[in-house]
Amino acid sequence: MSALAISVPTAEEAHSLVPALADILIDCVEGGSSVSFLLPISRETAEGFYAKTAARVAEGSAILFVATLDGEIVGTVQLCPVLIENQPHRADVAKLLVHRRGRQRGIAQALMVALEERARAEGRTLLSLDTTAGSPAERLYEKLGWQRLGVMPGHALMANGEPSDTTFFWKALPT
Template identity: 55%
Template structure:
């Protein structure tokens, strides 16, 4: 996706990556997208992603997670972006913009999820660019994230994120067993 495409669609809040559209959702739009967001979360956990849930993840639990996210969007605590194609939602990422009073300049990138049917198509990279742009628009100058995925680490490093370090045995894989997590940051210029 080139910067001209980003600039030309700035007014609508949409970003395109090939046949994929990236949108920053309002609370109402997030509510409407919940079935697709739930499908993506279920697919990622089923595929072994360490994203806070254990397998098997049931639909009701996943829907409860998204209800909480939508409430955070409605309160202005989170920015929620989705990647969509003709078949529906295929990826998502959040920016947690509500931070303590001594960290108004910072946001946490959270729950970068891409459905297995959409991997290796540039969806993650497009979501990252759109999330960084949304964070800039929200006045954020420092972003932080953590990941347990070596594939995601490569994506973040290519996008200019700086690896800070690894915490061993930080969480569990969805099927059990401890996994490490790697922390990254990015200063937005």
């Protein structure tokens, strides 16, 4: 049986994980995922994104979750607290990514469960996210009790540059 672990790295730890996290981002983009990047994605671009993420962890505008399977990093997601005065109860979910070699093993679900637990612990009771309409992620969010807000046609581009629709979700967390 495989050993799955979810961790929340410090900013310093997140910085040291940049190459491994970049590998996941590159794999997802090369696999066709619409996750803000287009093909071809360079290592420099992917590492730059996660270096900025590590800086956001340091400043408190992101909480990074990392999934390891048998000691190998295979997934990640971010909880991004809204840092404005009238929304202390809200946070956004960003970049749920699982390397193709780790898919269909419950990793994305485990990451989301850990994220929701942390959000509750931080006093965040309303979460939001978006994903490609019709994607496996969309089905995962529905399975986890997220509410569909709506679909925006042509909101983003797939990794290959083709337009895609985006589904927006929200979830109220019990206090």
